[in-house]
Amino acid sequence: MIRCLFLFVLLWPSAAQADPVSLKPGEILRGHFVQERFLAGFAQPVRSEGRFVLAPGQGLIWQGDKPFAVLTVITPAGMAQSLGGKETMRLSATKAPFLARLHQVMAGAMAGDWRALDGEFALSRQDDQVTLLPRRPDMAQPVKAIRARIGAFVEEVEVEKPEGDRDHLVFSRQSIDQGPLTTDEAAAFAGLR
Amino acid sequence: MKQRLFALLWLAVVLAAGSHVGLSAWRGLALQSDLLALLPAEERQPMVQQAKDHMAAQVSGRVAILVGHADAASAFGAAQILRDSLMGQGLLADAGDVPQAQALRQLGGLYHPHRAGLLAPADRQALLDGNPQALAERTLSQVFGIGGMADARLLSADPYLLLPAFMTSLPVPASRLTLVDGWPSVSVDGITWVLVSGRLTGRAFGLSDQQAFVDGYARAAQLAEAQAPGLRLLRLGAVFYAQAGAAQAMAETSFIGVISTIGTVLLLLVVFRSLSPLLLSLLAIGSGLLVAVSATLLVFGFLHVTAAIFGASLIGITVDYSLHYFARLFAEDDPRQRLRHVGTGLILGLLTTLIGYGALALAPLPGLRQVAVFSAFGLIAAFVAVILWFPLLDQSRHRPLPPLFDRLGRGFWGLWDQQGRRLLLLGLVALALLGAARLRIDDDVRRQQALDPILAGEQAQLQAIAGFAGGGQFYLVKAADTQTALRQEEALGERLTELRRQGVLADWRSPARFVPSMQRQVDNIRLVQQHLDGAPLAQLSAAIGLPMVLAPVASEMLDLGRVMETGAMPVLSGLVLAPGVHVVAVDNAGDLAKLREAADGLDGVNFIDPVADMGILLGQYRQRALWLLAASLVLMQPLLMWRYGVRGGLWVMVPPLAAMLLTPPLLALVGLPFTFFAAMALVLVASIGVDYAVFCAESGQGRDPLTILATLLATLTTVLSFGLLAFSGVEGVRSFGAVMLTGIVLSALLAPLAGRVRPRRAYNWRGRHD
Known part of the structure; x- marks a missing residue:
């Protein structure tokens, strides 16, 4: 789940230009999201929306506003989640090794290093559509396929999961600025160290 | 004729002992090298001992190597080469300490049916605190946030995500490493570090296994470095320390051994200008050693290396008997006359030494008992060799005493005749009092061993990078x-x-x-049903829009034995x-x-706390060694009083006692602490010092320069063999050596004072002197 998340996170900057180029160090990507989770067997999706902040080398802040104020912070050191300011979950990278890998792959891909991705996913591009397929489908992959539509930034992502669940994300109002992070954002990253 | 018969009989005994030792060696000598075997098993708590051994074996058998390279791919490649090489050589085995994906999945399958009774400690606390809302909020944030583990199937079967929370609460060893393609690794300051770890196939404290591993590691490291130039390697493991320690001890021992041998040989050659004193002394010590090993094997069934080394050092004192015998070369022509002249001194020296070492056997310590048996048999055998063989084998002619030795001997007798010199003694006592205030006792076992500084540096770096912590x-x-x-x-x-x-x-x-215990599992089920079922569940279900039910209660509880049988959690077999x-x-x-x-x-x-417990144990031994020392000094008294009378017996004791009392505080002046090893050295100082005093008491009347010559030769050889240990890099050994050096020199310097005593004229010896 987290793995597919960062895969499309790293598609953003690459889509901004013809070649996969990175966010420069110190640059920060901000934007809005709408997430719809289609749970197997239910027509009505679980819908949430909010904002996100991606700071290369530091991490990702995923702030849901509606229907619940759910804040998720992911850094190389781990992941923390809170609801209405109350922490509901905290995972250190030691307990969930892929969290640290997340940062490594993200940093690599943003430097134009696609090898980290190449190991596990086959990447194909057609017009503005990018498709990622796991190379070893027999493994317990949390993801069956990822499809993304790329415009100026990554605009839309669909993550297909093995049990028939499906996440659909639409991004909007994306912009790159030179930072720095707000004190709240910096504190959120620091809180995981 | 009779003399010859006894000499031949004794030769038969020594030869029998020799063949016994040879036969045992051929069958495989039962050698013990584990230091722990010398210490008494904790009789009241055998389980504690077993647990310590178990943990010590677990810790000492572990090896961890961090492979670092600026290029990640090179680091992983080198780690693969290193591990393949070590495992290919059969030196390293998988310790099962890196959780494999398959094992984790197997564990999940094992826990899943019993999940109703499994609660993470934090979740259980939330329910005990009456705060079930926290668990509902976690589900909401997982569903509405990002990066959650929840999918439809999981949510409907475990609405509060209790099992995933339990799984992530399991205490896997803490470290900063994370798994990448099955390799624990971490990236620090641009260098990718990959961990190669495992379990030794051999014993960490077995000398040959150590050497085999370290050699094999060197080969493997070379292969890896050839593949990835610029590779950095950090090592952690008792085996590296043990090998480095053994190598250092070997180097020191052979260095000190060579110097001491050369020195002793030169000394004997220069003083006696003949080879036979040297050869005969070796014969006496050699036969003593053979008999000692044979007797120890007969009594105990095995030989402890440390006990044997210590015992052999004790037997080394018998060279003093040879020296006293051969000093008579300068006086008599007939070997039997030579023996007769020193015979009483030899017997008294032997008996006091036997009493001294015999006291060691009183201690409830298996190691010391073996030392006592070993040295007692060795001493007696060497003594018998001197009195039975020397007169027959000694062909040396009488020779004149060089004037230099004559002056030396007479001058030394008069060392304390002048008032001014005796004031010097007072100064020494004052210095010792000063030192006594600074006397420090050190029982910390970690400081008694030498830790290779390079390895210690690598270990510190490795622990900082990987976030490992030890302590045991x-x-x-x-x-x-x-x-x-x-x-x-x-x-x-x-x-x-x-x-x-x-x-x-x-x-x-x-x-x-x-x-968890069955009781805890039942309680967990109760808590979940009481706080999470019903209305809270309905609310959560409505918020997400998904029908949910709580996990069904399994027909039986999760059982520790069953989990262990599956082998999915190797950590359990260690616990x-x-x-x-x-x-x-x-x-x-x-x-x-x-x-x-x-x-x-x-x-x-x-x-x-094994390390601290070891320190406490060493402290107890230190105290016991001092009590034994006191006991042996008291036990020598009847013999000395029989020979020299009550006051004379006490007076003979003064020089060695003063040396023993002065040595620790004087060493404290230069910052050396008092340790268990220092206490053991004092035991040696006592028996050697009493010997010096006895020989001086035997010949004090005539102020025979030959006695002084023999005593000074004995002092020099002892300093050469033991005193040099004061320069060892191992603190325990250094402590031992420093006490020997100081104690023996003081004993020799003070020994002429014992010359005021007259044998069998105890009641008026003072009058005769003045």
């Missing part, structure tokens, strides 16, 4: 059955949770954290010693006193 402290839980033990661990766990909050420890691993006997391992222990306190009032739970 643990709790031992002993209970009538598994369930009771698990309940005790849960009670202990509550206290440790609080201590972790205070930062006293990072984490702990107990079997109960992997498999369960026997049914009802468990270990609770502590990570990053801080305040040990608080940890010890945490076991108070919990039946069958004990905090164990």
Whole structure:
């Protein structure tokens, strides 16, 4: 789940230009999201929306506003989640090794290093559509396929999961600025160290 | 004629001992090299000893190597080469310490049917606090946030995500490493570090296994470095230290051994200008050693290397008997005359030394008992060789005493005749009093061993990078059955949770954290049903829009034995010693006193700190060694009083006693602490010092320069063999050597004072002198 998340996170900057180029160090990507989770067997999706902040080398802040104020912070050191300011979950990278890998792959891909991705996913591009397929489908992959539509930034992502669940994300109002992070954002990253 | 017969008989005895030793060696000598075998088993608590051995074996058998390279791919490639090479050579085995994806999935399958009774400690606390809302909120944030583990199937079967929370609460060893393609690794300052770890196939403290591993490691490292130039390697493991320590000891021993041998040989050649004193002395010591080994094997069935080395040093004192005998070369022509002249001194020296070492056997320490038996037989054998063989084999002619030795001997006798010199003694006592104020006792076993500084540096770096922590402290839980033990661990766990909050420890691993007690599982089921079923569940279900039910209660509870049988959790086999006997391992222990306190009032739970316990043990031994020393000095008294009268017997004791009392405070002046090894050295100083005093007392009347010559030769050879240990890099050995050096020199310097005593004229010896 987290793995597919960062895969499309790293598609953003690459889509901004013809070649996969990175966010420069110190640059920060901000934007809005709408997430719809289609749970197997239910027509009505679980819908949430909010904002996100991606700071290369530091991490990702995923702030849901509606229907619940759910804040998720992911850094190389781990992941923390809170609801209405109350922490509901905290995972250190030691307990969930892929969290640290997340940062490594993200940093690599943003430097134009696609090898980290190449190991596990086959990447194909057609017009503005990018498709990622796991190379070893027999493994317990949390993801069956990822499809993304790329415009100026990554605009839309669909993550297909093995049990028939499906996440659909639409991004909007994306912009790159030179930072720095707000004190709240910096504190959120620091809180995981 | 009779003399010849006895000499031949004794030759037969020594030859028999020789063939016994040879035969045993051929069959494979039962050698013990484990230091622990010298110490008494903790008789009242054999389980504690077993647990310590178990943990020590676990710790000492582990090897970890961090492979670092600026290029990640090179680092992983080199790690692969290193591991393949070490495992290919059969030196390293998988320790099962890196959780494999498959094992984790297997574990998930094992826990899943029993999930109704499994709660993460934090979740259980939330329910106990009457705060079930926290668990509902977690589900909401997982569903509406990002990066959650929840999918439809999981949510409907485990709406509060209790099993995933339990799984992530399992205490896997804390480290900063994360798994990448099955390799634990971490990236620090642009360098990718990959961990190669495993279990030794041999013994960490076996000399040949050590050498084989370190050689094999060097080959493997070379292969890896050839593949990835610029590779950095950090090592962690008892085997590296043990090998480095053994190598250092070997180098020191052979260096000191060579110097001491060359020095002794030169000394004997220069003084006697003949080879035969040297050869005959070797014969006496050699036959003593053979008889000692044979007797020890007969009595104990095995030979402890350390006991044998210590015992052999004790037997080395018999060279003094040869020296006294050969000093008579300068006086008599007939070998039998030579023997007769020193015979009484030899017998008294032997008897006092036997009493001194015999006292060691009084201690309830198996190691010291072996030392006592070993040295007693060796001493007697060497003594018998001197009195039976020397007169027959000694062909040396009488020779004149060189004037230099004559002047030396006479001058030394008069060392304390002048008033002014005696004031010097007072000055020495004053210095010692000054030192006594600074006397420091050190029983810390870690400082007694030499740790290779390069290895220590690598270890510190490795621990900083990987976030490993050692210490080896643990709790031992002993209970009538598994369930009771698990309940005790849960009670202990509550206290440790609080201590972790205070930062006293990072984490702990107990079997109960992997498999809760039945009682706890039943209670968990009750808590879940009471707080999470019904209205809260309906609310959560409505918020997400998904029908949900709580996990069904399995027909039976999760059982520790069953989990262990699957082998999915190798960590458990390290924590369960026997049914009802468990270990609770502590990570990053801080305040040990608080940890010890945490076991108070919990039946069958004990905090164990092997390093500190070893220190306490060494402290006890140090005290016992001093008591034994005192006892042996008292036991020598009847013999000395028989020979020299009451006051004379006491007076003979003055020089060695003064040397023993002055040595530790004088060494304290230069900052040397008093250790167990220093106490053992004092035992040697006592018996050697009494010998010097006895020889001086025997020949004090005529102030025979030959006695002084022999005593000074004995002092020089002893300083050459023991005193040089004062320059060892190993603190324990250095402590031993420094006490020997100072104590022996003081004993020799003070020995002429014993010359005021007259044998059998004890009642008026003073009058005669003045």
